[in-house]
Amino acid sequence: MYKSFFKRILDLILALVALPFWFIILLIIGPIIYFQDKGSIFYNAPRLGKDGKVFKMYKFRSMKMNAPDLRNEDGSTFNAEDDPRLTRIGKFIRKTSLDETPQLLNIIKGDMSIIGPRPDLPEHHKLYEGNEARKLEVRPGVSGFNQAYFRNTVPWKERIQNDIYYIDHLSFWLDIKIFFKTAVSVLKSEDVFVKESSTEATKNKKVSM
Structure with a gap:
C-alpha cells in the first residue's frame, strides 16, 4: 500500500510544504x-523515468554555458572537484547539493519521488543488461540508496x-533511513566528488541498515 499509494501522497505533501522555502533559495x-x-x-536534463518514460529533470546550472559532455569509462557522467567546466557558484551548489533542489518541481509534476x-x-x-531495467519499476528519486550510503563512489553498474x-x-522505514542518512551526508559534504577508485571506495564503505 505504501509503495503504490501513500508514497506518492507523502511526496506531494512534503514537496508542497518545501516549495516556499525553495523559492527563497531560487531568489x-x-x-x-x-x-x-x-x-x-536552470539546466533541464532529459532523464529516464518510471517505465522508461523520458522526462526533463530540473537542476540549477552548475557548469559554464556550452560545456563539453564528459563521461567516465562506464558511461556515467564525469564528476570531479577540479572540473574546469564548473562555475564558481556551481562548485558551491554542487557540493551542497543545492543544484538538485529544483527537482521539487519534478516531484509535484509526478516525474520523481523524494526517495528512489x-x-x-x-x-x-x-x-541495461539482465535485470537492470528493473530500476525503472518505480519513480526516480531526488535522493536514494546510492546517494545516502555511497554517493559518487561506486560504478554505475553497481549503482543499478x-x-x-x-x-x-x-518500505516507509527504509525511505526514512535513506532520507536522514542523505541529510547527514549532505551536511558533511561526503563523497560529492570521486577522489579514489570506485573499487577501493566500495571496500572502505560499510552500509548499516
Whole structure:
C-alpha cells in the first residue's frame, strides 16, 4: 500500500510544504548563477523515468554555458572537484547539493519521488543488461540508496544493483533511513566528488541498515 499509494501522497505533501522555502533559495541562487556568465539559471536534463518514460529533470546550472559532455569509462557522467567546466557558484551548489533542489518541481509534476533510484540518461536504456531495467519499476528519486550510503563512489553498474535492492526492500522505514542518512551526508559534504577508485571506495564503505 505504501509503495503504490501513500508514497506518492507523502511526496506531494512534503514537496508542497518545501516549495516556499525553495523559492527563497531560487531568489538568492538564481541571480548569482545568471550574473556569473549571463547564462540560464536552470539546466533541464532529459532523464529516464518510471517505465522508461523520458522526462526533463530540473537542476540549477552548475557548469559554464556550452560545456563539453564528459563521461567516465562506464558511461556515467564525469564528476570531479577540479572540473574546469564548473562555475564558481556551481562548485558551491554542487557540493551542497543545492543544484538538485529544483527537482521539487519534478516531484509535484509526478516525474520523481523524494526517495528512489537516481535517474539515468535516456541513452543508458539500451545499455541495461539482465535485470537492470528493473530500476525503472518505480519513480526516480531526488535522493536514494546510492546517494545516502555511497554517493559518487561506486560504478554505475553497481549503482543499478543497489537500486534494485532498494526496489525489492522498499518500505516507509527504509525511505526514512535513506532520507536522514542523505541529510547527514549532505551536511558533511561526503563523497560529492570521486577522489579514489570506485573499487577501493566500495571496500572502505560499510552500509548499516
